[in-house]
Amino acid sequence: MTHRPDRDGHNLTASTPTTSTAYPALNPAVLEQAAEWLLLSSDDWDQPAKQAFQRWLGQHQDHQRAWQRALHLQSMLGNLPEQSAQILQSNPTLSRRRAMSTLVMMMTTGGLLAWQSGVLNSHDFTTRTSEQLDVTLADGTRLQLNTNTQVDVSLSSSRRQIQLQQGEILINTGKNGLYLEAPFHVSTRDAQLQALGTRFSVQQQQHQTRLQVFEGRVRVSGHQGQEWQIVTAGQQVQFNQLGIRHQQAASISSTLWTQQLFAADNLPLAELVTELQRYFSGHIRLHPTLANQRVSGLFPINNIPDTLSLLAQSHPLEVSNLFGVWLTIQPRL
Known part of the structure; x- marks a missing residue:
């Protein structure tokens, strides 16, 4: 049995599945209702809300099955809905409807299996000309996109990877929960970067890439694995596929685009x-x-x-x- 204590010490109780994820099919609308209750369960429920939840839970066995599935997902993610706020709403432009659809997908067999295999987050983020975007990823990393930028993000418990397709990003790396031991990499057209606990920016320019490190260190390596340089805080380098071309002091004013x-x-x-x-x-x-x-x-x-x-x-x-x-x-x- 799983017990969810409320602020008054009462418990919201439902059975939790153990190891099997071979769930029978459930109506997506019912799964969405369970997902909604799960996301709301961090709030301070008043007595009418508690009663409404218990009424919903008792209306049909499928409601109980859907709630079991939601709690199973919670047990794998850790502290939902704090985790869900990072994972499901990492893109502030996502509507709540879209976030709910994501959680419902994760509550299907395929979604749960994906989480069990360690693939915890995958997003594509894009800004058009004159747009900026500020997102918090599931590992706690703050990722800011400048104008006309496209990135592919893939996070797992073994590796965190950002592919910069075009444009400019500012990164403040984080390490939350399942990502504590996962190395953080940024791949550009010209090289591979590995963050060593840091805040840095990467701009993919027409003929080269510019890296600026403001905190910590970043390892720069060629796509064949050869290490070129470890760039420390206060430095910036420009490089292409042949190696480091130029080095100078980092310019914090270059990040004013975030303002x-x-x-x-x-x-x-x-x-x-x-x-x-x-x-x-x-x-x-x-x-x-x-x-x-x-x-x-x-x-x-x-x-x-x-x-x-x-x-x-x-x-x-x-x-x-x-x-x-x-x-x-x-x-x-």
Whole structure:
């Protein structure tokens, strides 16, 4: 028997299956109801809620079977619903309906077997131009995606793997529950990275990859397994498939995109435009005579037309805006 104590010391009781996962088929709607009760069970239930749960449990044997299955899933995950908050809602854009569907899938035989085999989480995350995304993975890792980024995430009790397909990410690694001994890897087009308890960013650029380490260390290795370098806190390196190309100090200001900002320090205007273009789905055209004009400041990246309009107020240039998708920067007459 499994007992779930409430805040008053009472127990919500149901039988829990032991080792078998060969469950008979259940109506997905009933499984969803059980999943809902499981997610709600961390809250401070009042007396009407407790009575409603007991009524639901006693309405049909399938309800009891579904609740047994939910408790079995809980026993494998550990502390649900705290774990479920990380696993099922790791993507803040997921609707509750979609999260519930995920939990129902996990309560099927196939889902439970997948958990027993150690495959605990798998997600694809994508941002479009001008979007950012901040997610917490099941192992407690905070993963932030910059504009136009795509990653594949696979977490298991033996290995944590992020495949950076394109774009830029900021990672603060975590180690929760079943992931305590699992190494953390990031794979890019150019190399393999292994985090050694750390906070770091990875940007896959056109001809190379940039790694910046802000805490801890990151091992950089070629795809054939040869170790190139261990990068420590405060360092950044650029590399391609042939190896490390350049090393310098890390720039914490380069992570200001997480606050919807870009910092320019005496930067040529052409480089600023190139950076702002990453966050604008239209086109920015810069008059060639302005390319080397130097600019400094903090520039919002959530509304590029407004940002360039503000720039024009403090610099000798003009910005024309055609339908919000074609911006032209030219000298002020």
